[in-house]
Amino acid sequence: MRKIKFKKGKKNQPFNLEYTGIHKEHQSEMQLFVYDDLSVKEYEDLNVWDIDKYMNPKQNNWLNLHGLNNIELIKSLGDYFKIDNFILADILNTTKRTKVEELSEILFFNIKSLLPIDDSDNIKVEQISFLIKDGVLISFQEKRSDFFTHIRERLRVHSGIVRSKKADYLLYILLDAIMENFYITLENEEDKVEELINLSKESTDPIILEKIEKHRDNFHFLKRSIIPLRESLYNIKSIKDDNVFNAIETENFTFFSRLHQKSLELLEQIDSDMSALESASNFFFSAQTHKMNEIMKTLTIVSAIFIPLTFIVGVYGMNFENLPELKYQYGYQTVMGFMFLIVMGMIIYFKKRRWF
Template identity: 80%
Template sequence: MRKIKYKKGRKLQPYNLEYTGIHKTKDSEMQLFVYDDLNLAEYEDFKVSNLDNFIEKQKTNWVNIHGLNNVEWLKSIGNYFKIDNFMLADILNTTRRTKLEESHEFLFFNIKSLLPAEHSDNISVEQISFLIKDGVLISFQEKRSDFFTHIRERIRTHSGLVREKKADYLLYILLDAIMENFYITLENEEDKVEDLINLTKKSVDPIILENIEKHRDNFNFLKRSIIPLRDSLYDIKSVKDDNIFNAMELDTFSFFSRLHQKSLELLEQIESDMGSLESASNFFFSAQTHKMNEIMKTLTIVSAIFIPLTFIVGVYGMNFENLPELKYQYGYHTVMGFMFLIVIGMIIYFKKRRWF
């Protein structure tokens, strides 16, 4: 079983940027949305040097980057937006925990997106980073995926509030989409756990216990992923109270409070599911113990039945010349009948005592 956990990353110096993820063959691409309530422009396949021609400061700008393996290209993006190497290192190092950094100039959010792996009980992990700076939201994804497809459609079709709001609201709906992946992953785990619980009531195959432990690891991994997210979302409240990050509008903080509440709900559900797994594990051991007790009871009853028969056979197997029944014409039939009656009598007695 592959244990799912945060890998212990190598210590990388900030000036030695290196992508530590597994998607090293994915092409690096950039997509730009520039919009407000009235207008929308969408750009793809352009060079970093052309960003000045497309970005409009008075509108909301979303730069979406897929693929992190082209480090030199990412450095050029970092130079354009004046992103320091420490932050670029956090973007490229996929072993880092979820974190939040904020100042007057920027807000940086680093998060893990989880989804069930196909044809496996494992969990697929992708790191996604967000940076709001000078009214521009930059998202960094390890590979092209459909996490945000519905958000792009909402922008294109002017659905909901997204075109009326700024980059901070866009960050909220992007984070909300990632949290929906947590719900999908959790629901998938719950379905498998429910099947395991039903299976423990029918079988005591040891593979069931192995699967229980595998899903317990998955729930622990989910928990370790959500706890830093919960703490980061709570920290956004301090941004509001301290008035540190000026680009975030006051009415947007309530949306992040909803995300914080969702993280608490996820953690509560995980605790409940882990309790169900613990009950399934206890039931498995109880069923296994009960089955062993039934086997031992059967063997004990069989042994108890044969004890008097063994005694009688032992008596008549002794080499004494003057045993009374040896010369009797019907001695064999009498002894065999007596032994048969003992067996029947003991079975009746055990039945009345409900020993089997």
């Protein structure tokens, strides 16, 4: 789990752009979709000077950038679209929390995309930023991924209403695709929590407690990622009353309200799962306590049985010459038999009292 570092955040000033993410081996690539209800065109491996040649202001334009390593390319993109440097800094600084901002003629939205890592209890994180200006949607991804593959296919085959809508609707379905990753991650965590609950009922291995704490951290991380998303989606409602600049059409606010509702559902489910995880933790400690009590009970019973035997052995171990049974021919057998009767009597008594 990545943590915010004060020094790193302080270093990222608008005049000194720097990518702070971990996907530094991925090359920057641009992809452009130009579409409307009648046609769609797709362009790969673009340069900034290609944008004028292919972009059509009379149609919808989606420009997607994979990889944030090429700072000069991002600066050039910012100059072309007249994007302020502090927005570019927020795009490159992956320690920033999810937020939405409406500035002049720009709607800016960034979000964390979470997915489980195969054969691991960790979660992989990628920051994705969106920017709408002059009807153009620009998306910034840290690396090439398959989050939006189905959306690209919908554009190509004219599935649904996406090609008949503006850039704000495209932003909605892109955000919806990212939120699906939250559901996938949460479902994966729930499966592992269910396994832990079953394990905690069968074993008291300390490794179970370590896994419980790990998944507790994962749920906290999920919650910290979704709460600012919920706030951002709620803040979009305020844009509806903004008479200066409306990047979202009035009839499309309903779609963003659905996303807000999904974020509430996710948070409720996380709270429920954390309660289940807390129950698993309590059950584990209860099992540990019960096991310890059983051990102490066994040791106490053994000690109680040996107390009278130790007393008898101590009496006959005294070095007095005139012990009454010292010269008795069957003294040893008698004492051993008596000690055996004491042991059996105490065991029967303990059994009757259900002490073991």
